[in-house]
Amino acid sequence: MTQFLQLASDGFALGCVYALVALGFAVVYRASQVINFAQGAMLLVGAYLVSLFAAYAGLPFWFAVSSLSRFSPPVACCSRCSCCAAPSGSRCSRS
Numbered sequence: 001m002t003q004f005l006q007l008a009s010d011g012f013a014l015g016c017v018y019a020l021v022a023l024g025f026a027v028v029y030r031a032s033q034v035i036n037f038a039q040g041a042m043l044l045v046g047a048y049l050v051s052l053f054a055a056y057a058g059l060p061f062w063f064a065v066s067s068l069s070r071f072s073p074p075v076a077c078c079s080r081c082s083c084c085a086a087p088s089g090s091r092c093s094r095s
Helices: 001-034 038-056 061-082
Strands: none
Touching: 001 038, 038 061
C-alpha cells in the first residue's frame, strides 16, 4: 500500500509538470500564433543544471533549485538579445 501511494503521488507530480509545460505551449501559441518548441529545450537545460548542482556538486536539492531560479532570469535575458554586449546606457533593440 505504501508503494502504491508513492507511485500515485509521483504520477500526480509528473502530471502537474506536463500540465505546466502544455500550458506554456498554449500561452506562447496564443500570443504569437507560432508553436515554439525551444521552450522544451529550456526546461531540459534547467533540469540538467539542477541535477548537476545536486548530484555532482553535492549541494542540497532545495539549494540547487533556488540558486537556479535566481540565476535563470539574467541568463534568459542575455540569451534573448545581445543586451549584455551593448554599451552601458544603450537600450536593447528587441525590447
